[in-house]
Amino acid sequence: MSLLAVSPSVYIQLALGFPFAALLLSIAVMPVAFPHAWHNHHGKVVIFWSVLGLTGLLGVEGIETTIVHVAHTMLDEYFPFLILISTLYIVSGGVLIKGHLHGSPLWNTSILALGSLLASFVGTVGASMILIRPLINANIDRPRNIHVVIFFIFMVSNIGGSLSPLGDPPLFLGFLEGVSFFWTTTHLFSHTMIMLSALLFAFYLLDKTIYKVDSKIHCAIDKTTHHENIGIEGKVNFIFLTIAVTSVLISGLWEPGVSYKVLGAELALQDILRDASLITVSLASLTMTKRDIRDRNHFTFAPIKEVGKLFAGIFVTMIPIIHQLQEGSEGIFAPLIALTTDAQGKPIDAAFFWLTGLLSSFLDNAPTYLVFFNLASGDPILLQGELASTLTAISAGAVFMGANTYIGNAPNLMVKAIAEERGIRMPSFLGYMLWSFSILTPLFVILTVVFF
Numbered sequence: 001m002s003l004l005a006v007s008p009s010v011y012i013q014l015a016l017g018f019p020f021a022a023l024l025l026s027i028a029v030m031p032v033a034f035p036h037a038w039h040n041h042h043g044k045v046v047i048f049w050s051v052l053g054l055t056g057l058l059g060v061e062g063i064e065t066t067i068v069h070v071a072h073t074m075l076d077e078y079f080p081f082l083i084l085i086s087t088l089y090i091v092s093g094g095v096l097i098k099g100h101l102h103g104s105p106l107w108n109t110s111i112l113a114l115g116s117l118l119a120s121f122v123g124t125v126g127a128s129m130i131l132i133r134p135l136i137n138a139n140i141d142r143p144r145n146i147h148v149v150i151f152f153i154f155m156v157s158n159i160g161g162s163l164s165p166l167g168d169p170p171l172f173l174g175f176l177e178g179v180s181f182f183w184t185t186t187h188l189f190s191h192t193m194i195m196l197s198a199l200l201f202a203f204y205l206l207d208k209t210i211y212k213v214d215s216k217i218h219c220a221i222d223k224t225t226h227h228e229n230i231g232i233e234g235k236v237n238f239i240f241l242t243i244a245v246t247s248v249l250i251s252g253l254w255e256p257g258v259s260y261k262v263l264g265a266e267l268a269l270q271d272i273l274r275d276a277s278l279i280t281v282s283l284a285s286l287t288m289t290k291r292d293i294r295d296r297n298h299f300t301f302a303p304i305k306e307v308g309k310l311f312a313g314i315f316v317t318m319i320p321i322i323h324q325l326q327e328g329s330e331g332i333f334a335p336l337i338a339l340t341t342d343a344q345g346k347p348i349d350a351a352f353f354w355l356t357g358l359l360s361s362f363l364d365n366a367p368t369y370l371v372f373f374n375l376a377s378g379d380p381i382l383l384q385g386e387l388a389s390t391l392t393a394i395s396a397g398a399v400f401m402g403a404n405t406y407i408g409n410a411p412n413l414m415v416k417a418i419a420e421e422r423g424i425r426m427p428s429f430l431g432y433m434l435w436s437f438s439i440l441t442p443l444f445v446i447l448t449v450v451f452f
Contacts, residue, residue: 013332016320019053023313028429046313053317068264069319075265078315080275082308085125085410087244087278092129093299094237094289103139105208108148111135116160116196122245124161124168128411133297136422143214149419150435151203157411158403162192170369170398178380187392191447198443234293240281247277303417318363325371347376349452353393357401361408369398393452404436
């Protein structure tokens with residue numbers, strides 16, 4: 001096709017999406033190509049692409065519409081997101097699991113299994129923040145420990161959160177749209193068990209092999225398999241964690257019908273009270289947890305600051321992408337949307353699984369879930385009945401494939417930042433994708449063949 005035959009609006013839409021693509025490329029390439037510059041100036045890189053993205057929106061939409069779009073994104077989505085992950089990060093940072101912990105293959109596998117189970121009760125962020133530090137402490141002296149953190153991201157930070165609306169934001173949005181609380185528990189159970197069982201088995205074999213080789217080469221490795229004097233300090237933070245999770249749940253169940261408009265964005269009373277409760281919980285945790293506990297837990301605010309900066313840019317620059325997806329068959333993504341139905345107009349579950357998943361790997365998986373939820377019909381009764389397999393595909397794609405990249409789900413980047421702060425040399429953005437696509441893609445193919 002001649003370039004002149006393409007509608008000029010297509011070029012405008014592509015131009016609006018360029019800052020988002022450029023920001024992702026910066027996150028992928030700069031830490032490897034220019035590590036020192038990225039470490040010191042990543043905030044400036046984020047600001048540059050964000051400003052460029054906002055400039056494009058201003059040119060196309062005008063100042064009033066742009067303000068509404070940005071206000072909605074930041075006030076309705078970004079700040080609640082940041083407040084929630086900050087609260088869970090601060091509260092979990094006050095929980096110290098002490099004692100002689102040794103990262104044997106069996107111990108590591110047990111932690112991954114426990115974290116995967118915990119993720120559906122306290123969320124992937126909560127489970128990740130509680131367990132990543134003791135897991136790192138147990139493996140910090142091992143010469144090769146990167147794979148431990150990578151599998152932790154796969155299972156605890158993503159796949160383990162698939163069995164309840166509390167586990168992952170997309171499922172919580174489905175709950176708010178009318179999907180029953182235990183629907184995901186029953187419909188995603190088999191899919192989740194296959195994924196977790198395969199990953200736990202693969203991890204144990206890999207970790208056991210690496211452990212044996214490293215033990216022969218590095219004779220100084222402590223081979224103690226028992227764990228002496230294990231205990232927990234900062235237990236008050238479990239109360240704060242319960243309050244935080246309860247606040248999120250109540251905000252989804254209680255609808256007083258009161259809202260306030262701020263710069264065109266509508267803020268519901270229950271959401272305002274939820275965020276206020278989470279901020280109060282954070283302050284209480286900081287005040288009531290001994291400084292010594294956080295010091296011994298190697299707690300700093302650096303990881304949450306980095307995540308906050310990067311996701312601020314991601315949320316701003318992806319505004320045009322989300323709106324283009326919402327346009328469905330009328331937008332630039334029409335060729336992709338067309339793949340989701342057959343000639344008779346019936347949904348193709350495999351297409352919903354892969355498209356929801358792959359887009360969730362690079363976009364925020366919560367709005368991506370909503371886009372395909374509404375594309376499939378938007379009717380929660382129909383989606384839980386006749387189209388249950390389609391909703392299962394959408395839910396599995398959004399949650400499972402969040403593990404494909406560091407930005408697929410919020411805890412991924414947080415876990416990476418915490419690990420690097422402790423001296424673990426995590427893979428680059430592309431390096432991590434090599435791990436994830438090599439290990440997870442065959443499992444996704446199996447799920448497609450068996451279920452979709």
